[in-house]
Amino acid sequence: xxxxxxxNLFIFGSLFFFVIFLGLTFDTMxxxxxxxxEVTKEVDDGKQVWHKYDCIGCHTILGNGSYFAPDxxxxxxxxxxxxxxxxxxxxxxxxxxxxMPKLGLSSKExxxxxxxxxxxxxxxxxxxxxxxxxxxxxxxxxxxxxRGQQVYQSQGCSNCHSINGIGGTSGPDLTKVxxxxxxxxxxxxxxxxxxxxxxxxxxxxxxxxxxxxxxxxAAYLVSLK
Ligand code: HEC
Ligand code: HEC
Numbered sequence: 001x002x003x004x005x006x007x008n009l010f011i012f013g014s015l016f017f018f019v020i021f022l023g024l025t026f027d028t029m030x031x032x033x034x035x036x037x038e039v040t041k042e043v044d045d046g047k048q049v050w051h052k053y054d055c056i057g058c059h060t061i062l063g064n065g066s067y068f069a070p071d072x073x074x075x076x077x078x079x080x081x082x083x084x085x086x087x088x089x090x091x092x093x094x095x096x097x098x099x100m101p102k103l104g105l106s107s108k109e110x111x112x113x114x115x116x117x118x119x120x121x122x123x124x125x126x127x128x129x130x131x132x133x134x135x136x137x138x139x140x141x142x143x144x145x146x147r148g149q150q151v152y153q154s155q156g157c158s159n160c161h162s163i164n165g166i167g168g169t170s171g172p173d174l175t176k177v178x179x180x181x182x183x184x185x186x187x188x189x190x191x192x193x194x195x196x197x198x199x200x201x202x203x204x205x206x207x208x209x210x211x212x213x214x215x216x217x218a219a220y221l222v223s224l225k
Contacts, residue, residue, distance in 0.1 A: 034124075035123060035124040036119070036122065036123045036124070037119060037122045039119065040115065040119075042111065042112050042115035042116070043112075043115050043116050043118075043119040045109075045112040045115075045116075046112035046113045046114070046115045046116025046117070046119075047116050048112075049105065049109045049112055049113045049116070050113065050116060052109075053103045053105065055072070058100070059071065059072045060072065060073070061073055061120060062120065062123070062125065063128070063129075069100065071129050072117060072120070073120055073121065073125065073128070073129055074121050074129065075117055075121070076114065076117050076118045076121045077121055078156065078159040078160075078168075079159065079160070079170065080204045081114050081118075082202075082204060083160075083170070083202045083203070083204055084110075084114055084117075085107075085110045085111070085114060086202045087100075087170070087202065088103075088105050088110040088113055088114075089102075089105055089107070089110050090102050093200070093202065094170065094171075094202035095169070095170055095171070095202075097169070146216070146220060147213070147216040148216040148217045148218075148219055148220025148221075148223075149220055151209070151213045151216060151217045151220075152217060152220060155206065155209070155217075157174075160203070161173070161174045162174065162175065163175050163224065171203060174221065174224055175224060176224060176225055177221055177224050178221060178222045178223055178224040178225045179224075179225045182222075183222065184215070184218040184219055184221075184222050185218075187217070187218035187221045187222065188214045188215065188218045190203075191205075191206045191209065191214060191217065191218070192205060192206065192207055192209075192214070193205050193207070
């Protein structure tokens, strides 16, 4: 190759890739705005609360932070706002084994925090963080599941409860809940309105479960011994 050809190759080659680089940059910039919902005043205030109490000293969010405590990116998809508010203001009020300290958030700070976490959860993160595999959360997998186990799984009970070591720890372990002497009637009433039996309960109510689903779920709970 002559010197001239080499120079042309360098100049036009660089130009060519620079144009591609610019095109991709503009394309990315255009997509970024659509990847997160609008920031409201509550979301902004919630972010200040996140910094004020140094939540990042224990938790991660979008991959940033410490690995001492669970990731918070999608927490609002697993726990309803009513539960989160109680927990944030006093972790031991929902779970006496909670190790998160009572940080002293006010009611407004807790609401703002939940708005911020809700905003974070809506950011398109391409599926990150990966969901844990909970296919067996209800005991056995697939077609062998009883109706009660299916309801347990479809309602996301395992986000808070564990059975045989699979599931969350926000609520009591249910592995042997049937041995505690509470009958199906108690469970049905508790599921519909936890507060009516356990005053101050942080468990969300399930008023929209059909009577037959409630019955099957309660029978499943009673069978856990
Ligand atoms: C000293 C460490 C620490 C700090 C600081 C901390 N957390 Fe936690 N957090 C934990 C631990 C540990 C857990 C796991 C549950 C437990 O054992 O209490 C947790 C759990 C949670 C949960 C999930 C509760 C559940 O049942 O799923 C939320 C939500 C939460 N923290 C939010 C926050 C927010 C918001 C802040 C800042 C205002 C914060 N945390 C500050 C340690 C911390
Ligand atoms: C957001 C967290 C959360 C979710 C989701 C949740 N629970 Fe709970 N659950 C709790 C908490 C907290 C308690 C303790 C307070 C109480 O007994 O009401 C509890 C208590 C219970 C108890 C009583 C356990 C005992 O030892 O007395 C049962 C049974 C139960 N839950 C079943 C379920 C079922 C079934 C589902 C799904 C339909 C479910 N829970 C969904 C948090 C949750």
